[in-house]
Amino acid sequence: MAVTLYTYAKLCNSGRLSEEIKAESGITIGEERIETTSSPEETRVYMKAQLSSGEEELLDGLVDAHVNTPLPDDEIKAVSVYEQPTFASKNVGNLSLFNRTHGKAFSLTAGDNLNLDFAVPYNVVKFNGIEIFNAEIGDKANLKVIDTDGVSTPPYFALNLQLNQFGYDVFIQKDFYSRESRYDADLRKDMRIRIDFNSQTTKTVYVNYLLHELK
Secondary structure (H helix, E strand, O other): OOOOEEOOOOOOOOOHHHHHHHHHHOOOEEEEEEEEEOEEEEEEEEEEEOHHHHHHHHHHHHHHHOOOOOHHOOOOOOOOHHOOOOOOEEEOOOOEEEEEEEEEEEEEEOEEEEEEEEEEEOOOEEEEEEEEEOHHHHHHHHEEEEEOOOOOOOOOOOOOOEEEEEEEEEOOOEEEEEEEEEEEEEEEEOOOEEEEEOOOOOEEEEEEEEEEEEE
C-alpha cells in the first residue's frame, strides 16, 4: 500500500484534524501525517493508502467542517511582553540569540545551477532552516555548507572545502518549500550555505535563510 496525498486549500490545525480523522469510524485507512503551510494556505493530509470514494468524501467533509483552533494542550498562554528581554529571544550561557532571517534571489537556467551561495554575515550563527519560493514540480536541490580559508578549526584550513551536507537531491515543493530542523548547525562568518539546484525551467527562485546570531 502506498501513502496517498490529499491536498486542501484551507489552513487546518494538524493536531485537531488528526484527532477528527481518528474519530471518524467510516475512515478505515490510517493517517500517516498532516502538513500545513500559511502561504499559500494549504493542508496536506497523507494517508497510509488510497481512500475509497466514500472515505474520501468523509475526509473532504471533515476538512470542510474543520475549525482551525489548537487542541487544549497546544494553546499558548498569554505572556506580558514587558516581562520579556528586549529583542533577545533566547539566552545561551552569557550570550543571547537574535533572529536574523536573510533573503536572496537566484536567477536559474533549465538544468543544473551549481554553487548558489549565501555567505554568513555574522561572527557566529545557529542555522536551522530554509525557505524556497517559486519552485515547480520536478525541481530538486542539494544543500551544503562550504568553508572559507581560515574560518574553521584545523585540519579544515582549505578554501571551498565542503564541511557538511544537509540535503541530497531533495525535491522542492511547488511554489513554496520550507524545511526547519529541530536542532541547529553552528556556522561562522564567511562560511557559505550552498545550494546546487536542478531547475526544470528558466526562472528566479527566492530563498530565505533562517539564522540566529549568537552574541
